[in-house]
Amino acid sequence: MKYLLINSATTNLVVAIIIDGKITYMYDKNDGNDTSSKIMPVIDEAFRVSSIKPKDVDKIFVCNGPGSFTGIRVGLTVAKTMAWSLNIPCYTFSSLELMASGFDEDVISLIDARRGFVYAGGYDSELNETYKDSYVLFDNSLSGKFVSYDSFPFSTVKPKLDLLKVISKHEKDEIINPHHINPNYLKLTEAEEKRLNDNGS
Secondary structure, three states, X not given: OEEEEEEOOOOEEEEEEEEOOEEEEEEEEEOXXXXXXXXXXXXXXXXXXXXXOHHHOOEEEXXXXXXXXXXXXXXXXXXXXXXXXXXXXXXXXXHHHHHHOOOOOOEEEEEEEEOOEEEEEEEOOOOOEEEEEEEEEOOOOOOOOEEOOOOOOOOOEOOOOOHHHHHHHHOOOOOOOHHHOOOOOOOOOHHHHHHHHHHHO
């Protein structure tokens, strides 16, 4: 089986090819907020290094959030287009779940959402949810081992990724029609917030 995995919701762009349970290509680097221009060259390199073509992919796993609104849309657009045009089953996973996947203990994944807010999700070593993915104001109600790509004024550790664990959790999920795959922003976009504020004034 040949799988393509994409996460473009976090500061680190992650693209991987997994063939018969082995990772044949993995890109996990800070893309400098330039996901839209980097993602296709990275995916092209992934196929070239792994000696396969897009039509050879059996399943696509794509992050649908939370995180960067633009990044989420870029990754989903690529995955949905491939899934629809090549008739490839597509599955989604959480960026916070991926960040926690390489740990053998309970952790809380954090993504900086600005203005004191974070996207937070807690997971145990088997990726069972211990704290539901949420958009919250960071305060003392959150405690534990924090995992993040971002810098905070408190102690965090860098994410460790276990792609095979994430795939194992989701590869038997219900297949989603590509047209029905939606971003999981967890909060309103700035434009939506402005519209609500304008309508309420």
